[in-house]
Amino acid sequence: MKPACVNWNYPTAVKVGPGRIAELPDWCKSLGMKRPLLVTDPGLAGMPMVAAARAACEAAGLPCGLFHHIKGNPTGANVDDGVRALRDGRHDGVIAFGGGSALDAAKAIALMAGQARPLWDFEDVGDNYLRVNVDGMVPVVAVPTTAGTGSEVGRASVITDEAAHVKRIIFHARMLPAVVILDPELTTGLPAKLTAATGMDALSHNLEAYSSPFYHPMAVGIAVEGMRLIKDYLPRAVNDGKDLEARQQMLVASAMGATAFQRGLGAMHALAHPLGALYDAHHGMLNAILMPYVLRANESAIDDRIVALARYLNLPSASFKGFMDWVLGLRESIGIPHKLADIGIEAHEARRVGEMAVVDGSAGSNPIAFDAAGYAAIFESAVQGRL
Incomplete structure (x- = not known):
């Protein structure tokens, strides 16, 4: 098409x-x-x-x-x-x-x-x-x-x-x-690995905007549809870089994520920013790896919203677990590593990362106000692959 x-x-x-x-x-x-x-x-x-x-x-x-x-x-x-x-x-x-x-x-x-x-x-x-x-x-x-x-x-x-x-x-x-x-x-010449990492970055923007506690219904609507486009088109863009329809829909979903996050971001970005500064790691890849660990940490505050999202995305199970399973399956199918240790980031800086994350601008719109120790714990889980 x-x-x-x-x-x-x-x-x-x-x-x-x-x-x-x-x-x-x-x-x-x-x-x-x-x-x-x-x-x-x-x-x-x-x-x-x-x-x-x-x-x-x-x-x-x-x-x-x-x-x-x-x-x-x-x-x-x-x-x-x-x-x-x-x-x-x-x-x-x-x-x-x-x-x-x-x-x-x-x-x-x-x-x-x-x-x-x-x-x-x-x-x-x-x-x-x-x-x-x-x-x-x-x-x-x-x-x-x-x-x-x-x-x-x-x-x-x-x-x-x-x-x-x-x-x-x-x-x-x-x-x-x-x-x-x-x-x-x-965008057709972008390698599959970068297509995957940047596409997951777009997903993180839409997802964190959707999960934010602030009142902005317009941003919520944009974020939900942005995630549907990513669900339908990111695997296609990774599998066939010359699929123009998939490439265009991903460009649109990316722009939608950045429009939606006027509502705020959250712990994925609060952690990705210091990790990018300390380790010079790719921002999209960091968000992609951090995503399920932050979802798990936020579960008690976003369960109802994630159930509604899973229903909109027509996932096999309209539940938090169903959404988590989709995220994990998507990451695996497009080659995203499971843990931060897989890209050379270890836990010895956990305290410093936690202290940097809690003062990051994105932390203020996370559904749960984690303290520095809370952010350090999420980081350590992401390093070790512990869900």
């Missing part, structure tokens, strides 16, 4: 369908860009799709720079270097092109383009967002090449503070890209 090409205007202008990347120069021009900077990661920088995007901009009279010095967990130094490249090249807009790391870095670079304060002054704490000089920001067109973070429809970036060994969330409402292009043809 050939995917549809459609335009949506929620939560921003979203252009969906195969081949929509051809419209990139037009959308850059619509935002007033004359010299965009394409921000991507080192793995994509030399790929034909990046060369083609830049060539299309050049042909349309838009000289297009390239910045790709971004780590898998982007750092404050990466953002500073990107801002320097943007200013030196006299660029007036950003094309955020790639996976979550590139998109997060690109949005932070666009935010910082004309700021006088340092990056960490805009951490999502209290009313720090009021410090932003909005006139100093430049517009962003976001082009995701993975279906996981949904950063293309997010109003924040997760950036690692290497000096403090923590991930910080940089936030401003205007960080939401003005135009998003969801072109499934750009």
Whole structure:
């Protein structure tokens, strides 16, 4: 089945369908860009799709720079270097092109383009967002090449503070890209392992938003349907990377997860953030491994909600156990390791991880307010594979 090409205007202008990347120069021009900077990661920088995007901009009279010095967990130094490249090249807009790391870095670079304060002054704490000089920001067109973070429809970036060994969330409402292009043809070359890890990241966003105790019925509806799409299409995308329908539906489910988590995230992310900072591990893989252990820890608070979700997903058993069995079966079928020890993370830092998790911004919307010892216990269970 050939995917549809459609335009949506929620939560921003979203252009969906195969081949929509051809419209990139037009959308850059619509935002007033004359010299965009394409921000991507080192793995994509030399790929034909990046060369083609830049060539299309050049042909349309838009000289297009390239910045790709971004780590898998982007750092404050990466953002500073990107801002320097943007200013030196006299660029007036950003094309955020790639996976979550590139998109997060690109949005932070666009935010910082004309700021006088340092990056960490805009951490999502209290009313720090009021410090932003909005006139100093430049517009962003976001082009995701993975279906996981949904950063293309997010109003924040997760950036690692290497000096403090923590991930910080940089936030401003205007960080939401003005135009998003969801072109499934750009994701067909993603390896099965990364398709699986990023897809489980999308599931974690939808699931944690759904499980949050805060009142936001619209987010709940989006999250539930996002999880149905993942159930139906993630195995297909992993098994056949050129399945355009599956690729497009996963891009949509990823964007839905990031839209839904305005309701909040939870313990998966509260743990994944410090683990990513300490071990430089892939964020999606961390969430994928942590998922069943956090579900088990939250069971007493979310049992009724999970039963309703299992019923909507048409699982064989509309029960907490039925949902857990589905999660475990999905992980196994797409090659996700069962425990953190399988990716080289051991429990000797449990106390530190617990202390970092309890103060992470995502902890505040977990269904149960775990203390540091509680987070350390979940982490240790995930290391050992103990459910």
